[in-house]
Amino acid sequence: MTFTFRLSLLLLVAAWNFEPASTANILFLSPITSYSHTHFFFYTIKALASRGHTITHWNGLKPREDIRNVTHLHSTGLQKVNSRHDIGFDTNNPLKLWFKHPERMANVCKTCYNDPVFHQLITSREQFDLIVIEAFMNECVLPLVQHFRAPFIYLSGLPPLPWMFESTCSPMSTQEYPVLVTDFTDEMNLFQRTINIVVSTAMIYFRNWFILPRVDVEARHAWINSSEPLPTVKEIENRLSLFITNSQPSLTYHYFKSSTIVDAGGLHLRPPKPLPKDVEAFVNGSADAGFIVLSFGSIVHGSGMPEATRKIFVAAFSRLPQRILWKWEDESGMDDLPANVRLYTWLPPLLDLLAxxxxxxxxxxxxxYSNQETVWSGVPLIGFPVFGDQSNYVSKAEKDGYAIKLDWMTLTEDTLYNSIHEIITNPKYKENVQKLSSLMREQIEMDRPLERAVHAIEHVARHHGAPHLRPASCRLNMLQRESMDVTLLLVLIILALAYLVVFIVRSSASRVLKWTKTDQMKKKTQ
Incomplete structure (x- = not known):
């Protein structure tokens, strides 16, 4: 039986593989999300539901499909928020984005707390065995953990960010794990490691001191239980049972982790489906030249690129023998579109195109997700990082030899054309990505991430939060956990010893000099 066939049957036979001791009532919370991040939730929920668990899901986007045992809670207000994230091609400054984050989080919380679904949940008397929260941008729902008195898990469509290491009591691994807002690799020099430590530490304390307090203010206004004060969201977060993250050893940098982190990267990967007939006809007309896909995902709209940049793409594409599928959200199209290019407001799933x-x-x-899916399918890429963690992933892909990284600020028609020509005509890029694809498929086949995630969730539900998973280091603050206090103490001891040595040497030298002068005086008097 091939791996692809086994994967296609996974959701159907999950309940037969290992029967859970009991079914659980689980609340999933992802009011703030994106189309790509929902992959991680969708397949996890579907697998849990197939095993008999009862799922209630507050979803910020319209559910993909109705699933047995799953109750979807959805509102059109959050649909609008999550369909338009206001991220454009001029928002690639990580410091600017980060300093805007407190205000952004306050607005997000107001939106969530004004949503009818939140009021439905905060007044509910239902008993949940477990709460699963999308980790990024959803700190606003932590008061629901307090309301329902249930253990909770973070589920993240990203690899760990610095604050995620802190929340799981794990070492930050700054010597080899670059913070995602940089383009550093795992081979950093002294200067880069210093920046990596400073940025990682600053992100944690900025979140604790400036972002979470804004959430606390809005949460207290939304809290309806007047007989019980609401703990801070940080205090609630410290009860975290488990963190399931979208990391995969073949693609993401390695890091040390405590028992509260579970790597489940690639759990959304599935067998490809046939393309729609019109798309199939267009790409098949490319003969041996093949076709190229240009897409900036669901958060960044390609139609928002500067006009000068758009013309660079049009000019470069007009020189290519390949056909191009371009995700362009503006239905008015383009007047100067080359014959070999077709625009789509929404492309078929990337996994289907890549296959x-x-x-x-x-x-x-x-x-x-783009990196995971290209490697899985054995297709090289050209990356144009726009914001956040994207530069980190493209730098890693370039280091691994299956990608070229281009900069918006220096992009020219010749640079773009030559990069496309280089990747398509130089076999090393295809060979490198296929080697990595083979490694990734073997790792996922041996230890399927979806089954690992499902087992971890069931384990926490079955053991009432699984407090045995939290290490003793959770009783230490970050500075203690990273042994910064020990390092400081050792530095002080060394400085004290150095001062003592210098003091002794100077004192000895002073005495020797004094004795020498005394001897000389005695000789003169004789």
């Missing part, structure tokens, strides 16, 4: 035998290259913003 096509005529697929030659993906041109993308470089998000984590």
């Amino acid at each position: 096509h035998p005529k697929m030659r290259l993906l041109m993308t913003h470089g998000g984590l």
Whole structure:
């Protein structure tokens, strides 16, 4: 039986593989999300529901499909928020984004707390065995953990960010794990490691001192239980049972982790489906040249790129023999579109496109899911990082030899054309990605991430939060956990010893000099 066939049957036979001791009533919370991040939730929920668990899901986007045992809670207000994240091609300054984050979080919380679904949940008397929260941008729902008195898990469509290491009482691994807002690799020099430590530490304390207090203010206004004060969201977060993250050893940098982190990267990968007939006809018309896909994902709209940049793409594409599928959200299209290019407001799933035998290259913003899916499918890429963690992923892909990283600020028609020509004509890029694909498929086949995630969730539900998983280091603050206090103490001891040595040497030298002068005086008097 091939791995692809086994994967296609996974959700159908999950209940037969290992029967849970009992079914659980689980609340999933992802009011603030994106189309790509919902992959991680969708397949996890579907697998749990197939095993008999009862799921209630507050979803910020319209559910993909109705699933047995799953109750979807959805509102049109959050649909609008999550469909438009106001991230454009001019928002690639990580400091600017980070300093805007407190205000952004306050607005997000107001939106969530004004949503009818929140009021439905905060007044509910239902008993949940477990709460699962999408980790990024959803700190506002932590008061629901307090309301329902249930253990909770973070589920993240990203690899760990610095604050996630802190929340799981794990070492930050700054010597080899670059913070995602940089383009450092795992081979950092002294200067880069210093920046990595400073940025990682600053992100943690900025979140604790400036972001979470804004959430606390809005949460206290929304809290309806007047007989019980609401703990801070940080105090609630410290009860975290488990953190399931979208990390995969073949693609993401290695890091040390405590028993509260579970790597489940690639759990959304599935067998490809046939392309729609119109798309199939267009790409098949490319003959041996094949086709290229240009897409900036669901958060960044390609139609928002500067006009000068758009013309660079049009000019470069007009020189290519390949056909291009371009995700362009503006239905008015383009007046100067080359004959070999077709615009789509919404493309078929990337996994289906990448699996096509005529697929030659993906041109993308470089998000984590794009990287996972290109490697899984054995297709090289050109990355144009726009914001956040994308530069980190594309730098890693370039280091691994299956990608070229281009900068918006220096992009020219010749740079773009030459990069496309280089990747398509130089076999090393295809060979490198296929080697990595083989490694990734073998790792996932041996230890399937979806089953690992499902087992971890069931384990926490079955053991009432699994407090045995939290290490003793959770009783230490970050500075103690990273042994910074020990390092400081050792530095002080060394400085004290150095001072003592210098003092002794100077004192000895002074005495010797004094004795010498005394002897000389005695000799003169004789």
